[in-house]
Amino acid sequence: MKAEGLRRLIFTSAFGVGETRRDVPLVPRLFIRLLLQDVYRDKAAGEAQLIDSELDWTLVYPSGLVDGAATGRYRVGERLPLRGFPRIARADVATFLLAQIDDTTYVRRRVLISS
Helix, strand or coil: CCCCCCCEEEEECCCCCHHHHHHCCHHHHHHHHHHCHHHHHHHHHHHHHHHCCCCEEEEEEECEEECCCCCCCCEEECCCCCCCCCEEEHHHHHHHHHHCCCCCCCCCEEEEEEC
């Protein structure tokens, strides 16, 4: 990216990686701990490299992804109150990701997204 003069990187991670772990409700947290611990550890290591880079990154953490049409009704923030099995339509996540290309609100920040 540096060689090509590109600075902006919008990266979709996984809810429960890194600092977002504190916001994961109990049941999904147990699922992550039992079945995805190694994957999440690798994701956290990759994110650490991204955060240390000179890029204008945004890390996006969608809650549980579901199929379906975009609703246009979702919440975004560095912290969100979530319970149970929070979900969001993939189409809503895509809409948000595309909007981040020109939006500087979350440059060099981590953001949760959920319905």
